Amino acid sequence: MTNTEIYDKLKSAFGPVIGEWHEQTGGEYMKRLSSYADVADTSFIRDVCLYLRDEPGLEFDSLLLLSSVDNGDKTLSVAYHLESKTMRHYIALKVTVPLDNAIVPSVTEVWSHANWQEREAWDMMGIKFLNHPDMRRILLDDDWVGHPLRKDYVYPDYYRGMKVPY
Amino acid sequence: MGLLDKQDNPFESSNIVITGADTLLNWARLSSLWMMGFGLACCAIEMMAASASHYDIGRFGVIPRPSPRQSDIMLISGTVTLKMATRTKLLYEQMPDPKYIISMGSCSNCGGPYWEHGYHVLKGVDRVIPVDVYVPGCPPRPEALLEGLIKVQEKVRKQSLGKTTV
Numbered sequence: 001m002t003n004t005e006i007y008d009k010l011k012s013a014f015g016p017v018i019g020e021w022h023e024q025t026g027g028e029y030m031k032r033l034s035s036y037a038d039v040a041d042t043s044f045i046r047d048v049c050l051y052l053r054d055e056p057g058l059e060f061d062s063l064l065l066l067s068s069v070d071n072g073d074k075t076l077s078v079a080y081h082l083e084s085k086t087m088r089h090y091i092a093l094k095v096t097v098p099l100d101n102a103i104v105p106s107v108t109e110v111w112s113h114a115n116w117q118e119r120e121a122w123d124m125m126g127i128k129f130l131n132h133p134d135m136r137r138i139l140l141d142d143d144w145v146g147h148p149l150r151k152d153y154v155y156p157d158y159y160r161g162m163k164v165p166y
Numbered sequence: 167m168g169l170l171d172k173q174d175n176p177f178e179s180s181n182i183v184i185t186g187a188d189t190l191l192n193w194a195r196l197s198s199l200w201m202m203g204f205g206l207a208c209c210a211i212e213m214m215a216a217s218a219s220h221y222d223i224g225r226f227g228v229i230p231r232p233s234p235r236q237s238d239i240m241l242i243s244g245t246v247t248l249k250m251a252t253r254t255k256l257l258y259e260q261m262p263d264p265k266y267i268i269s270m271g272s273c274s275n276c277g278g279p280y281w282e283h284g285y286h287v288l289k290g291v292d293r294v295i296p297v298d299v300y301v302p303g304c305p306p307r308p309e310a311l312l313e314g315l316i317k318v319q320e321k322v323r324k325q326s327l328g329k330t331t332v
C-alpha cells in the first residue's frame with residue numbers, strides 16, 4: 001500500500017481522531033519517509049498504533065524510530081516512523097502536545113522496542129509517557145536538571161562541583 | 167645467573183653493575199608502564215591502533231591492564247562527559263602511586279568540538295584529575311600518542327626518591 005492509502009484507511013477507521021495528511025515535497029524517497037499524518041487526539045495514539053499493528057493488510061510490525069521535536073511555539077511533538085516488514089510499506093505519525101503539559105500515552109505495549117526510545121525522548125525533551133514501565137533518564141545522570149534539547153534549556157554552570165562552561 | 171655462578175669471587179670478570187637507586191627504579195618504572203584498558207570515544211580507536219601490531223605500543227613495556235589497581239598510566243582517550251568524569255576521578259583515585267595521566271585528543275585536553283554547545287562535556291579532564299602529558303589532535307595519530315608516551319618516560323627518568331616530580 002502507498003502511505004496515502006494507509007492514511008485513508010486510518011481516517012475511515014478513526015474519523016476525527018486522525019488529523020491532516022502532510023505531504024512533503026522532494027524526491028520519491030523523501031516523500032515516502034517524511035510525509036506524515038497528524039494524530040489530533042493524543043490520547044488515542046496507543047489505540048491507533050494497536051490498530052496499525054493488528055489490522056490484516058496493515059501489519060505494522062516495527063517502530064523504526066520514535067523521535068521528539070521542540071517546535072519552538074511552546075509545543076512539543078513526537079514522531080512515530082512505522083514500517084511493516086511483511087507488507088513492505090511505511091507511514092509516519094505525529095502527535096503534538098503543549099510544552100507545560102507534555103504527556104503522551106506510551107506505545108511500549110504495542111512495540112516493546114519503544115521502551116528506550118521513549119526514555120530518550122523523556123531525557124532529552126521532557127515528554128512524559130503514560131504507562132511506560134520504566135520512565136527514567138537513559139543517557140544523562142538521574143540528578144540532572146532540565147531537558148537539554150528543549151529550546152528554552154539553560155546550560156548549567158556547575159554539575160556536581162565541576163564547572164561546565166568553557 | 168652470572169652473579170650466582172661467581173659467588174666466590176664476583177669481581178673476577180666484571181659481572182657487577184653499579185648504579186644509583188634512582189636510576190634503577192626509574193629504569194624499571196619507565197620500561198613497564200602498565201596502562202589502564204580504558205577508552206572513551208573516537209580517540210580510543212587510535213589508541214587501539216597504537217596497541218595493535220603495526221605501531222605496537224608493547225615495545226615500550228605498555229601492557230593493558232583490566233584494573234586500575236594494577237596500572238601505572240591512564241590514557242584519557244576521548245570525550246570526558248560529566249557523567250564519566252565522576253567515574254574517571256574514581257578510577258584515578260584507585261590507581262596506586264606513582265601514577266601518570268596522558269590526556270589524548272582535543273576533547274580531553276579542552277572539550278574539543280564540544281567546547282561551546284557541549285552541555286554534557288567536561289571542558290578538559292584536568293578540571294578533575296592532574297594531567298602529565300597532553301597529546302593534541304582530533305584524533306592524534308598513533309605516532310603522536312607514542313611521542314606522548316616517550317615524554318612520560320622522560321619525566322619518569324628524571325624522578326628522584328628525594329623529590330617525586332620534576
Ligand code: SF4
Nearest residue numbers: 208209271272273304
Ligand atoms: S578529540 Fe576528536 S577524535 Fe578524539 S574523542 Fe574528541 S572528537 Fe573524537
